[in-house]
Amino acid sequence: MRQGKGFAHGKIILIGEHSVVYGKPAIAVPFPSTKITALVSEANTEITIDCLFYRGLLKKMPELLASLHKAIDLTLELLNKEMPLSIKIESSIPAERGMGSSAAVSVATIRAIFDYYETPLSYKQLLDIVAESEKIAHGNPSGLDALMTSSTTPYFFIKNEVCEPITLNMEAVLIVADTGQTGKTKQAVADVASQMRSPETQKFIQVLGEYSQEAKNYLENNQPDKLGDVMTQAHTLLQKLNVSNESLDHLVSVSLANGALGAKLTGGGRGGCMIALAKNITDAKHISKQLKAQGAKQTWLYEMSELNEQP
Ligand code: MEV
Numbered sequence: 001m002r003q004g005k006g007f008a009h010g011k012i013i014l015i016g017e018h019s020v021v022y023g024k025p026a027i028a029v030p031f032p033s034t035k036i037t038a039l040v041s042e043a044n045t046e047i048t049i050d051c052l053f054y055r056g057l058l059k060k061m062p063e064l065l066a067s068l069h070k071a072i073d074l075t076l077e078l079l080n081k082e083m084p085l086s087i088k089i090e091s092s093i094p095a096e097r098g099m100g101s102s103a104a105v106s107v108a109t110i111r112a113i114f115d116y117y118e119t120p121l122s123y124k125q126l127l128d129i130v131a132e133s134e135k136i137a138h139g140n141p142s143g144l145d146a147l148m149t150s151s152t153t154p155y156f157f158i159k160n161e162v163c164e165p166i167t168l169n170m171e172a173v174l175i176v177a178d179t180g181q182t183g184k185t186k187q188a189v190a191d192v193a194s195q196m197r198s199p200e201t202q203k204f205i206q207v208l209g210e211y212s213q214e215a216k217n218y219l220e221n222n223q224p225d226k227l228g229d230v231m232t233q234a235h236t237l238l239q240k241l242n243v244s245n246e247s248l249d250h251l252v253s254v255s256l257a258n259g260a261l262g263a264k265l266t267g268g269g270r271g272g273c274m275i276a277l278a279k280n281i282t283d284a285k286h287i288s289k290q291l292k293a294q295g296a297k298q299t300w301l302y303e304m305s306e307l308n309e310q311p
Pocket residue numbers: 013016017018019020021098099100138140141142143144145185189267268
């Protein structure tokens with residue numbers, strides 16, 4: 001039986017979330033431990049979906065998966081196809097944790113449908129469809145999640161302007177910790193938008209952008225102490241933008257109290273994940289243990305160099 005396959009993975013924003021929506025730079029890395037596979041095959045009468053959250057007809061899919069629905073509709077429209085399909089999605093990306101799961105599920109599914117129809121998919125076509133579907137998931141997406149869940153290298157990114165792969169030249173260890181709470185990216189993005197008339201908010205956004213620019217320099221020149229400092233300062237500004245929450249703040253404090261060089265939330269915030277930078281693996285293991293003791297549901301550790309090129 002003919003089968004189409006598509007892949008995507010999670011992403012971690014090192015710095016620049018939220019300000020990236022307003023044209024400021026951000027730096028993100030693919031998140032190798034979390035993957036999505038979509039498989040497409042022929043179905044009998046209608047399009048069906050089989051994923052963790054829903055099993056049934058596409059047309060009856062719940063609102064929670066509206067962005068995926070949009071991605072499928074746009075893909076079939078572009079391909080000019082109306083045939084019944086069975087779409088099976090397997091994901092190890094925790095949903096709504098700031099790891100780009102909504103973009104990743106669209107990326108994998110679009111790729112699988114194109115593969116099923118043996119039609120080449122350009123990168124622009126892929127990003128354009130995900131941009132539309134992400135409007136449902138995030139309201140006003142920067143495009144960073146679409147890029148990062150579909151590419152294999154770290155990027156320095158400015159919405160609609162710069163999309164530059166970067167090489168992390170840094171001896172340090174990144175810890176990612178999941179609060180276990182679902183994040184609220186759409187609401188957080190909308191809340192920041194509602195504050196944007198305030199000069200103070202505009203200043204925070206401006207400074208967050210400057211931190212990303214500085215972070216690029218530190219990442220490329222092995223300056224982990226300085227990177228840690230701007231990460232923590234970025235977290236303070238994200239708190240002021242009201243996109244953090246108690247659990248994220250707590251895990252940031254625990255990291256810093258246990259020797260992290262810096263720590264911040266990652267992604268949309270209001271739940272989801274945080275990241276911390278450790279000098280070496282011994283420190284990282286210690287921090288990770290303390291994070292788990294203080295409520296983190298799961299942690300992942302990476303040498304920064306490991307994040308450069310994903311398989
Ligand atoms: C979400 O992963 C990152 C945000 O900056 C939104 C976006 O870039 O679309 C909060």
